[in-house]
Amino acid sequence: MFKYFEPNKIFAVTSKAPKYVLFLFIVILSIGLAEALILSPEDYKQSHSVRIMYVHVPAAWICLGIFSSITFLSVVGYIFKIRNFFLISKSLAPSGFVFNIIAIVTGSIWGKPTWGTWWAWDARITSMLIMALFYLLYLISWRIYENNDKVFKVTSIITILGIINVPIVKYSVDWWNTLHQPASVNILSQSSIHISMLYPLLIMTAAFALFSLLIFLMKYNTELIKIKNKGLDRL
Amino acid sequence: MINEILTMNGYGLYVWSAFAFTFSCFTLLYIVIKIQYTKEKSKFIAKFGTLNSERAAFAKSQSINKEILSNTSSI
Numbered sequence: 540m541f542k543y544f545e546p547n548k549i550f551a552v553t554s555k556a557p558k559y560v561l562f563l564f565i566v567i568l569s570i571g572l573a574e575a576l577i578l579s580p581e582d583y584k585q586s587h588s589v590r591i592m593y594v595h596v597p598a599a600w601i602c603l604g605i606f607s608s609i610t611f612l613s614v615v616g617y618i619f620k621i622r623n624f625f626l627i628s629k630s631l632a633p634s635g636f637v638f639n640i641i642a643i644v645t646g647s648i649w650g651k652p653t654w655g656t657w658w659a660w661d662a663r664i665t666s667m668l669i670m671a672l673f674y675l676l677y678l679i680s681w682r683i684y685e686n687n688d689k690v691f692k693v694t695s696i697i698t699i700l701g702i703i704n705v706p707i708v709k710y711s712v713d714w715w716n717t718l719h720q721p722a723s724v725n726i727l728s729q730s731s732i733h734i735s736m737l738y739p740l741l742i743m744t745a746a747f748a749l750f751s752l753l754i755f756l757m758k759y760n761t762e763l764i765k766i767k768n769k770g771l772d773r774l
Numbered sequence: 775m776i777n778e779i780l781t782m783n784g785y786g787l788y789v790w791s792a793f794a795f796t797f798s799c800f801t802l803l804y805i806v807i808k809i810q811y812t813k814e815k816s817k818f819i820a821k822f823g824t825l826n827s828e829r830a831a832f833a834k835s836q837s838i839n840k841e842i843l844s845n846t847s848s849i
Binding site for chain 2: 753
């Protein structure tokens with residue numbers, strides 16, 4: 540099964556995919572922005588400041604999703620010795636980190652009109668900051684141990700430690716009394732968000748996911764070319 | 775109408791700055807990754823040019839190398 544993950548086979552697809560993903564991203568983002576900034580209603584309590592949700596929430600969801608994927612790929616890659624899984628993880632990390640920063644900064648901007656403060660050492664915000672530190676550690680490890688087999692072990696340990704923080708981020712609003720509101724969108728139970736706000740949120744999430752796919756493909760292709768560059772040196 | 779969209783009941787500064795920050799990050803990340811990609815690809819093409827005909831033929835027999843050298847892999 541793992542032969543399908545061979546870089547030679549994957550590159551034939553990943554080298555052509557970015558332009559189509561970029562096109563789709565622009566189309567979905569345009570629809571999402573029109574919905575988020577103009578067509579969706581304002582909140583009865585938060586007024587127009589609720590529109591920040593359309594960038595804050597998708598960024599937070601995707602950064603958590605990417606970290607979970609990185610952990611899964613690193614652990615499976617380490618157990619079964621599949622180097623390509625580490626390459627995929629490495630290529631996912633930059634967009635995950637940027638989405639994490641976006642979630643923190645837009646959350647801070649949203650906090651000022653809603654809570655009256657830019658920052659609070661609240662459980663959700665602090666756990667998101669810790670997640671950004673794990674992303675940073677992960678990216679720095681790749682820089683430090685780039686040409687060393689140690690990198691697989693170090694990055695796997697970082698992701699295993701970091702994944703402990705993921706349920707803390709998710710359930711922090713339920714476990715502790717925080718300024719942050721509880722989740723409005725639930726997969727397993729009834730969502731408290733109105734459909735007129737849910738649709739723009741889902742469209743923006745799709746756009747952000749496409750952007751993260753675009754960055755992943757570009758970074759992954761770069762990493763494959765880097766490997767091939769080393770291969771040419773050995774010829 | 776436009777004024778209403780811009781000011782957003784006094785929340786315009788917060789909303790627009792959050793969106794502006796998000797898309798500035800997107801643009802910056804895209805540019806950084808694109809530069810890295812172009813640099814690696816140029817390095818590969820330059821290295822490929824220095825190979826003798828026998829090695830170049832061997833390298834070109836690998837499909838991934840052919841893909842990198844072709845224009846279809848550009849973004």
